[in-house]
Amino acid sequence: MSRLNALRSRFVDAPNSLGAKARARRWQWFAGQFPGLDQMSVIDLGGTAGAWMRAPVQPAHVHIVNLEQPPADLPSWLRADVADACDLPASIRSSRYDLVFSNAVIEHVGGHLRRGQFADTVHELADRHWVQTPYRYFPVEPHFLFPAFQFLPLAARTSILRRWPLVHTPTSDRDAARMIAMEVELLSVTEMRHYFPKSQIRFERLAGLVKSVIAVRT
Template sequence: MFLATTETAVYRNKFRRRRLARFLALVDDVLKTKRSCRILDVGGGVAYWKGLEDLWSDRPVHITLVNLKAEPVPDGRFTSLTGDACNMPEFEDNAFDVIHSNSVLEHVGSYANKRRMAEEIQRIAPRHFVQTPNFWFPIEPHFRTPAIHWLPEPLRVAAVMRKKLGFYDQAKTRDQAYEILSDASLLDFKDMQTLFPTSHIERERVFGFTKSLIAIR
């Protein structure tokens, strides 16, 4: 499983603007030799791209969005499909010029699923830009809470049952608590190196801490 952003004002997020500018350098490399660039966004949504449209609208691109559910698209620059990030047999090898994925890899479940998603990304395009939050950043980005992801599981269960945290409503039962806690599992630098062995792993830093990790090829 994987998630799409539901933010409608993504353009205000300086990290996402910076990441997309970095991603567009890959697109520009493609456009040096091709008249248009085929982009696959694994887990992305229309709102993300529309919110940042001022950064990319001058480029001849077509963006295919693959997510848990397809969504209406505003114009012919987009295609939206239902699919599974860990298994995309509908796409041939190198079917796209470049793949974009922002804060999705941590949501696909087990490490085995993460490996399958990484393998699919590397199969389907020769270039990619895959961002995920860093496990060792002190603030967990989904719960918006310091160090909660470093706590023993019983304490994490108690925390999500106590009150609403970040994007998650308060868990009413232990079953709900475990479901919430299983929604995202973060990776570290060595994990990303292992999953993307031929990629450069960039560190996105904030006040000296690595906030996110980005596999770029």
């Protein structure tokens, strides 16, 4: 592992990293907002089974919807389906849950129309939700760990991704790097309020700066 890759692990990926500690604090905050979580049915839009299996609080039932194939062997309280959260099949959309959960997904779905469809899904599935997304104006782009990356022209972002060693999945291919850059569109507070007008908008901070924005309805 190179020195810079080790730096990414130290700050983001390792179990004792700053990122891991921030995720643990967010889980505690989330669980505190929904004190009956252990008795709830939860649908997670875009999440993973591993995240719930490591979570400090286990809901009664969790239904994960993701575009990627889930692990083959899941505990009985976990269900996972491959589906598009912006266009769920009727078999899922007709269901009702106690809570919708989504962590760092809405910025990946692709444009204003798709974000609106994603928000509609959240509102339809449950009365309560927790939808978190990294804040557009935090000075370091959290997916790529590069200062002000989100404000650069696409050509510059593509060039950086082909060389920047702190990217989670490095690639030297120009087309692949361009696709990775285009797949992330960070949101502002105004946009989150637009998509979730009846929610409380809360902020996760780092060093006094807003790091992520969370739409919460309890």
